[in-house]
Amino acid sequence: MNKIFKLIILLLCFAVTGFAQTNTDKTFTNPLLPSGADPWVIYKDGYYYYTNSAGNRLVIWKTKSVARLSSAEKKTIWVPPAGTSYSKELWAPELHFLKDKWYMYFAADDGNNNNHRIYVLENSSADPTKGDWTFKGKVGDETNKWAIDVSVFENNGQLYMLWAGWEGDENGQQNIYIAKMKDPLTIDGPRVKISTPTYDWEKYGDLGAKSNPPHVNVNEGPEILKHKNKLFLVYSASGCWTDYYALGMLTASKNSDLLNPASWTKSPQPVFKEAPANSVYAPGHNSFFKSPDGTEDWILYHANSQPGQGCGNERSPRMQKFSWNKDGSPNFGVPLKAGIAMDGPSEKNK
Structure with missing residues (x-):
């Protein structure tokens, strides 16, 4: 009887260990990697x-x-x-x-x-x-101007390219441009400027200059998020070397003329920004993905864990689930603290 009892206890221990391991495999903590902008x-x-x-x-x-x-x-x-x-x-x-x-x-x-x-x-x-x-x-338009942060997306059967660029040949302001694509290797037609820094929170250039933003104006890192009949262009604003690097958003109807700047409406406030209480600074340059079972929406972004770390190798990739507001716009919440265990993307149908 004693041997049977010990065997039962041993089996229970294995079961609990296996359960704990399963839970560990399904949770994660930010950052996902030590570094990665x-x-x-x-x-x-x-x-x-x-x-x-x-x-x-x-x-x-x-x-x-x-x-x-x-x-x-x-x-x-x-x-x-x-x-x-x-x-x-x-x-x-x-x-x-x-x-x-x-x-x-x-x-x-x-x-x-x-x-x-x-x-x-x-x-x-x-x-x-x-x-x-x-x-x-x-891959570029006929102007051949400075260009970074490229993204491509399809809408109503048409392929488009987005990027951050300069109006002329000298640095001073980064705008967001869009152009149609003939194929994945070729831009078809002129570039169109659809976003330029206009709000104070898009113009931080010096660490600590929050009350009086300097002349450095940055819109970059454009990414498209589709939901129902709307397109959301989420972009990064202000200098990445500041703690105030944040995400802004433009909204357009999927059936509008996306090459018409008037089709895009800019949100007056950032939609995702620093959270000093959670020790998250300069969150930006994001992308989006769904959980493996398609039921959840996630944002992937980089951020710093301490103030003043700038644009270097301290930036690390993080992710968190987000929801949708009643008006159909995304609600990203606030950047979550590093080191806190969270449930990973849902895989229940896999």
């Missing part, structure tokens, strides 16, 4: 493919769950050749699956920020961590 993720065929700015190369992480990103398979897919106009400062890569092929868009230069332009790679493999990535060159 400009995070982007896309879901296809049961896997999430993640990337962020790596500076001198392009890297993809592959995982069944974004909550387990730190243990994901990781692969460098491309290192630029030295001595070219796209050899250095590879920023804000985005991975898209368009017309049965993978495309990796990114900004790069020759070491001089004034020369940043947008470039693209192509891969026909079903899995972007496999097959061959081919450099397809520069």
Whole structure:
């Protein structure tokens, strides 16, 4: 009897341990990685493919769950050749699956920020961590002006490109531009400016200058979020080197003329900003994704854990679930504190 009792206790211990491990696998804490600015993720065929700015190369992480990103398979897919106009400062890569092929868009230069332009790679493999990535060159409009933070999206059968750019050839203000695309490699027609910094919270340029924003004006990192009959363009505002880097939002009807600036309405206040009480500073340059079962909406962004950390390697990727307001607009809440265990994206139907 004593041996049977001990066996029962042992089995119960195994059961409890297994249950605890299951719970651990389904929870996560921010940040997802120690470092990683400009995070982007896309879901296809049961896997999430993640990337962020790596500076001198392009890297993809592959995982069944974004909550387990730190243990994901990781692969460098491309290192630029030295001595070219796209050899250095590879920023804000985005991975898209368009017309049965993978495309990796990114900004790069020759070491001089004034020369940043947008470039693209192509891969026909079903899995972007496999097959061959081919450099397809520069993607830009006829002005050939400074450009970073590219994103592409489809609406009503038309492909569009978004990016942050300068009006002229000198730095001073970053605007958000949109243009139609003929195909994933070609812009078709002129660029149109749809957002420029207008509010004080879009103009912070010096740490601590909150009461009197200086002349540095930044709109960058545009990302599209679709919901019902609306398009929400969520962008980053103010200098990334300040604690006040935050997310703003433009709203348009999906059936409007997206090349008409009047179709876009800017929210007067940031929709996601620093939370000093939670030790989260400069949250920005986000992307969006759904849970594996499609029932939840999540925002993925980078942020700092201490004030004054700026645009360096201290920026780390974080994620949190968000909801929708009664008017159909997104409610991102406030950036959540690091180190707090949270339920990961729902996988109940998987």
